[in-house]
Amino acid sequence: MNGVDATRQIRALPSYAQTPILAMTANAFDEDRQVCIEAGMNDHIGKPVDPDVLFETLLKWLSSGVQAP
Numbered sequence: 001m002n003g004v005d006a007t008r009q010i011r012a013l014p015s016y017a018q019t020p021i022l023a024m025t026a027n028a029f030d031e032d033r034q035v036c037i038e039a040g041m042n043d044h045i046g047k048p049v050d051p052d053v054l055f056e057t058l059l060k061w062l063s064s065g066v067q068a069p
Contacts, residue, residue, distance in 0.1 A: 003023060003025070003036070003041075004035060004036060004039040004041075005039075007021050007036070007039045007040045007041050008039050008040060010040070011039075011040035020042045020043075020061040020062075020064065021040065021041045021042055022041065022042060022043045022044070022045060022057060022058075022061065023036040023041045023043070023044040023045065024045045024047065024049065025044070025045075025046065025047060026046070026047040026048075027046075028046035028047070032044075042061060043057055043060070043061065045057055
C-alpha cells in the first residue's frame with residue numbers, strides 16, 4: 001500500500017479524520033502534491049529534504065492544536 005492509499009484509509013476512520021498527515025516524497029511536481037492533498041494529506045514535503053522546511057512544516061502541524069485520538 002502506498003501513502004496515498006494509506007491516507008485514504010486513515011481518513012475513512014472517524015477518529016482519525018483530523019489527524020495531520022504529511023507526505024514526504026521524491027515526487028515533487030505540482031501534480032504529485034495535488035494527488036496527496038486530494039487524498040487527504042495536510043501537507044507535502046519534497047525530497048531531498050531541506051531540514052529547515054521539514055522542521056518548519058512539522059512545527060506548523062504539531063502546534064496546530066489537532067490532537068491524535
